Amino acid sequence: MDDLTSRVRAFADERDWQQFHTPKNLAMALAGEVGELIAEFQWLTPEQAAAVMSDREAGGRVKAEIGDVMIYLTRLADVLGIDLVEAASTKLEEVARRYPVGQARGSAAKR
Amino acid sequence: MDDLTSRVRAFADERDWQQFHTPKNLAMALAGEVGELIAEFQWLTPEQAAAVMSDREAGGRVKAEIGDVMIYLTRLADVLGIDLVEAASTKLEEVARRYPVGQARGSAAKR
Amino acid sequence: MDDLTSRVRAFADERDWQQFHTPKNLAMALAGEVGELIAEFQWLTPEQAAAVMSDREAGGRVKAEIGDVMIYLTRLADVLGIDLVEAASTKLEEVARRYPVGQARGSAAKR
Amino acid sequence: MDDLTSRVRAFADERDWQQFHTPKNLAMALAGEVGELIAEFQWLTPEQAAAVMSDREAGGRVKAEIGDVMIYLTRLADVLGIDLVEAASTKLEEVARRYPVGQARGSAAKR
Numbered sequence: 001m002d003d004l005t006s007r008v009r010a011f012a013d014e015r016d017w018q019q020f021h022t023p024k025n026l027a028m029a030l031a032g033e034v035g036e037l038i039a040e041f042q043w044l045t046p047e048q049a050a051a052v053m054s055d056r057e058a059g060g061r062v063k064a065e066i067g068d069v070m071i072y073l074t075r076l077a078d079v080l081g082i083d084l085v086e087a088a089s090t091k092l093e094e095v096a097r098r099y100p101v102g103q104a105r106g107s108a109a110k111r
Numbered sequence: 112m113d114d115l116t117s118r119v120r121a122f123a124d125e126r127d128w129q130q131f132h133t134p135k136n137l138a139m140a141l142a143g144e145v146g147e148l149i150a151e152f153q154w155l156t157p158e159q160a161a162a163v164m165s166d167r168e169a170g171g172r173v174k175a176e177i178g179d180v181m182i183y184l185t186r187l188a189d190v191l192g193i194d195l196v197e198a199a200s201t202k203l204e205e206v207a208r209r210y211p212v213g214q215a216r217g218s219a220a221k222r
Numbered sequence: 223m224d225d226l227t228s229r230v231r232a233f234a235d236e237r238d239w240q241q242f243h244t245p246k247n248l249a250m251a252l253a254g255e256v257g258e259l260i261a262e263f264q265w266l267t268p269e270q271a272a273a274v275m276s277d278r279e280a281g282g283r284v285k286a287e288i289g290d291v292m293i294y295l296t297r298l299a300d301v302l303g304i305d306l307v308e309a310a311s312t313k314l315e316e317v318a319r320r321y322p323v324g325q326a327r328g329s330a331a332k333r
Numbered sequence: 334m335d336d337l338t339s340r341v342r343a344f345a346d347e348r349d350w351q352q353f354h355t356p357k358n359l360a361m362a363l364a365g366e367v368g369e370l371i372a373e374f375q376w377l378t379p380e381q382a383a384a385v386m387s388d389r390e391a392g393g394r395v396k397a398e399i400g401d402v403m404i405y406l407t408r409l410a411d412v413l414g415i416d417l418v419e420a421a422s423t424k425l426e427e428v429a430r431r432y433p434v435g436q437a438r439g440s441a442a443k444r
Contacts, residue, residue: 024157024246028246030180035369038364039368042358043358043362064205080163080177084181096122131265153251153254223418226421252370260364288420293424304386304395304396310403310407313404314337314340316397
């Protein structure tokens with residue numbers, strides 16, 4: 001993960017793209033890539049979506065889009081000085097407290 | 112990273128939430144969280160956005176939203192059997208070939 | 223529709239919010255609101271989603287989110303000098319040519 | 334606007350696409366199109382974004398993307414039985430009450 005952060009940073013530095021990689025722009029780019037990812041699933045039935053990785057072509061596109069989303073998320077976190085895994089871990093602990101196992105079991109109700 | 116994947120999976124399993132965590136639903140949840148993240152930046156000037164982490168409150172919200180995005184991205188990749196870091200690395204190599212350093216330097220033009 | 227455009231514009235003018243309503247910011251705000259809308263549907267089964275308007279509370283939230291999306295879309299189009307209905311009509315005609323009735327019938331395949 | 338709703342509905346009916354046009358799928362399609370729209374602005378400076386419509390090519394793409402967003406928003410509202418303009422008007426009145434002119438003037442602070 002640290003290695004990915006460094007490689008994405010080097011990729012941007014080599015191309016002199018830091019000027020474009022402001023937090024606002026990166027948040028937009030992230031939203032754009034998530035839009036492309038969601039478009040892969042929009043017309044699929046739940047069953048087709050669940051089996052998407054067995055389709056070589058569609059599965060390849062999904063993997064590529066997930067890669068794009070991860071690249072921009074990694075870059076945005078780096079630019080902001082946020083540790084991605086730590087941010088997710090901290091949030092996961094918080095959500096775990098908000099949705100205790102006993103009460104949340106099998107329910108998607110928001111708290 | 113592998114550890115985060117396991118913890119997110121355990122979190123869902125314990126709550127019997129696998130039933131909700133279909134690829135379609137997780138892609139939607141990811142888009143929803145990215146929407147919350149982008150909302151943190153929408154009215155900020157580029158300068159304010161760049162300094163957002165020095166604001167304790169806004170910075171905390173941004174970190175929490177990035178954590179949420181990472182949780183759902185990790186979960187979606189896990190459900191699809193995709194290695195998140197590998198997918199990003201593969202895509203980064205591909206993009207590096209499409210935007211060679213010499214030609215892409217300082218330009219945001221799409222190819 | 224023209225009336226809505228005028229009212230949204232007056233709303234922004236009265237509050238001196240034109241300064242925030244740049245195309246970039248409005249595109250972000252639009253994405254943020256679409257994120258909130260999608261979040262209303264993310265954990266619903268297709269059946270639950272189809273019946274969402276019969277649920278008074280959830281239906282009210284969906285209507286409010288759709289209203290928010292429409293407000294920002296109207297505002298963004300106004301700021302850019304685009305006629306929303308004309309832009310949609312033109313695009314619909316173009317898509318109709320790309321997906322002729324005979325060939326596209328019952329298929330979601332992208333062209 | 335009513336006319337656009339009818340034309341989008343006829344477009345879907347003729348192609349037997351009602352089966353794909355569930356609320357969940359349409360919300361995803363809407364998010365996908367907003368992702369394409371936001372991608373048009375992501376690397377532009379605020380100044381470039383403000384002038385995007387004077388660029389024939391980029392302006393044409395922006396108008397087309399706004400058309401796409403409007404088509405899916407119109408379709409989603411129709412499928413849910415929501416009047417788009419009425420939903421936006423109702424929400425605008427509510428927001429106007431929440432942000433009274435005197436207090437909200439020149440401030441983007443959320444309430």
